Amino acid sequence: MAFAAVRRVSSYRWIGAIIANVALIIIAELSLMTTAQLPELGLRAEALGDRVIITQVLPAGVAWEAQVRPGDQVLSVADVPVTPADAPTLNIAPKIQVRSTSGAVLTTSVAKGLADFSPISVWSFPLVAVCFVLIGMLVFVLAADAFVAWSVLGLTIAMAMTLLAARSTYQSAQWALAVVFAGIMIFGLSTFILFLIFPVNRLRTTIGRVTAAVALIATLALVLVYPWIVLMNPALYNELRRASSALVTLELLGACGLLGLTTLRKRSRQDNQDVLGLLGLGMAGAVTPFALLSLIPIFIGIPLLAPPEVAILSIVLLPLSLGIAILHGQFAMIEYVARRGLVAIVVWSTLLAIYSVLFMSIVRLIDPGPDLLSNNLWMAPLWIAVIAITFPIIQRGLRHRIEQILFHDVYAYADTLQHLSIAIAGYTMVEDIAPYVLDQLGQKLGLRWATLALQSDITPPEHYDWGERPIPPRSDQAALPNAAAQGNEGYQAYDDTMRQVGLVAGRTMIGMLTIGPKRHVGGLTSNDEAFISTLAPLIATALHNAVLIRRLQDQVAELAEREHALAALNTQLMQIQEEECQRIALDLHDDTIQRVMLLERELTEAEASPQIQRWRRSVADIVAALRTVCAGLRPPVLDDLGLIAGIDWLVNDMRASTDLDVDLEVVTADHTPFGRLEAPLEIAIYRVAQEALTNCRKHAQASHIAVRLQRDPQQVVLRIADNGRGFDSSTRQEPSALHLGILGMRQRLRPWSNDITLARGVHGGMIVSVAVALRKKNDND
């Protein structure tokens, strides 16, 4: 039993397990039903005139064992002279007397068979059968090597079938005899092949392979020839029996020899090999006495050396050896594995018991008559189908649930992989992915620790830890001598205390994932290995992307910061400029203009000479010019009367200084007054309008400009449309000027809005739209 590695039962093993179990159920059922029927002698007779002649004898049946053969003449039935009318019912007669062709008078009775069937066997046979099934299933689940697994399954199931069917052989049940025959043959073959493989795989040598092939072919030939002999040519049955006994005996002796050879060979093995040897010995010690004491004599036809029901008790050596192996302290692995196996076995047994009870109940419900078997045998395929369909699903769910409760590192491969992949894909930050991956791996695989190191030319070194890594961390060590000498690749990880997986994304090694040992057992299962190697590229890709995204984000953040600083500076400059304009305008207005106006007034009041008239006009012109300059810097109406007055001034100024036809439209909800906005916003919108109009005048070559100012409860929208040449993205006419203009507008409105759009008008031209959401009630009046 190769415990060297643990593996999950693959699907083809499930099919084997199901077939085996269903076969066991059917045989147990048959056995149970047969015992409920009248015992048979296993013969057929015909009336020839007033004589009754035996025409057929079931080989190995009760009559056969009493040396009754076809052609014998029946003398009496139940001590009463035979009549031709008795011929059809002779098979179920309690006792008959015949005269053989050699002239000897022979007696055969069902009582003889029943007497051979000791009461001990009522419980010992099924008990041992169950024992076999348990051991077989356990090994079947745990064995890493497929050959070992299958041969142990064959061996144990064959034995169990034989034992279960054995009861019915005493009643000359034909199926039971066939099952026992096949069971013994498979038992011999399986035992031989098992020890041919375990603990040293001799199938690798030519001799080993040839021997195995010969044994397989011989067994198959005998099994195939059996029905032909029994049905068509019973005379040859004794030769068949002798041949098969010889084969089985040879196989069993060969198995013992192989085991002895292996045990005697000097080996430098690890401790668990000793445990495996112990288990092997236990197996041999359990099976051999029974085979030698009971089975072989039965086949050879000599008296039993010991009653089978007693000989079979040696089988307890098998669980005993297993128990010793489990109790062997340092092999936590085996205990762990055995616990898992036990879960599987408990689940299977429970399920099988439920299936049996269901099967029985249904059969009896349909047909309560005594002849259950022959009438309801058709149900077997149906039942097998039902079990084959439902068993894997139910057992898987049940086992998974129980294992999850008992052990913590149980996970559904596909589901977990899918779940993890989706989750990883959902993360964009290295700081999220790495801990998540480690945590998930650690928990799902039941790890002691795991680490993830990122290091490549595109990533700064980073290290993420999960669990308690022993300090100092053990360096990557060379794989220990491979325990699984039987050679199933991929299991060597069992001996590594940790495993390193490179994270490769886009042909770049971006880091290393290091998986520590499992918390409960020493190493990773093949499932775990597959899981990790499938997940690693996903992790690598996700991390790679995350690294790139992070770099990009850093750059974007840096740019944004720079832009922000620049914008702040710009805003400040604009503010300074605005203040400067205002200051100059005020200086001009408060002092210069006032003085000039006073001068103008005084000149007006002075004597009206032509000279003075001329001066007066000059002074008036100066006042006008200064006012225009002042207003150009910052129109006082903007501060005093608000945005509409400001824009109105702007528009009027535009009309006055150019030949452009400028429209101003002010729209408010329900024709309410436009009102005031917060002063800085008024100035900003005013400046935006000024910039847009300047653009129109300088670059648009337009003849008409429509300015529209709209105020809703939620927002203020400024729209300036011209009928000029518009902007052409292909020729990029004076792009810098236009671009700078738009940039300036954006800067102006930055504190309130960035909703500035530049669009092409339906009939050409350009439309500048600015929307500013009103955050609160800004009205002053």
Place this chain on the structure above:
Amino acid sequence: MTNGKTAIRVIVVDDHPMLREGTQSLLTRSAGIAVIGTAGTGAEALRLVAALRPDVVVLDMHLPDISGMDVTREIRANFPDIAILILTGYDDTGYVRALVPLGVQGYLRKTATGEEIVDGVRAVAQGRLALAPDLLQLGVGGTSVHLTEREHEVLWLLASCRRNKEIAEGLGISVKTVEFHVSRLLEKLGARSRTEAIRIAVQLGLVDLDANHVES
């Protein structure tokens, strides 16, 4: 409201000392008008108004602390009987449109003659309007268009499709001044462009195109 027997009590509010004194002396010299106080800031003005209850406040639009608009509003709200005469350097028509609804009776430019100012004070004290002649039409919707001499000249040149620069050269004044006058012309004529201004001016008979060399 006061009748002619007692002097009209006036407060002059102007942030520019020279102009304030100029206005004060102009009004003091006039018969039947007594300047009972002067103020350089809006706050001071409001305090004086509340304390002295004048008949007329001669108010500058631009004040260092509170705008003339707000001072007007304040006075109107608390003392509806006090007449207000705006005397300002600003002469944007927007002000006139905004102030008249507030109940301002007078709006004169600082370039107005002393006579105009004195008449204005007397008028508002009697409850009449005193608006600069050319603003009258805009503030209260008069029909006649009153153009200054300079504006006539500019319009005349404008009608011959001269550019601002050419007009400036022609009149010997700065381009800014021309812009100012054109701007005023457009406002007074209610035109959306220079071309429209000429069209309206022709319709109103302000210019005779045949008398000019109109180049198309």
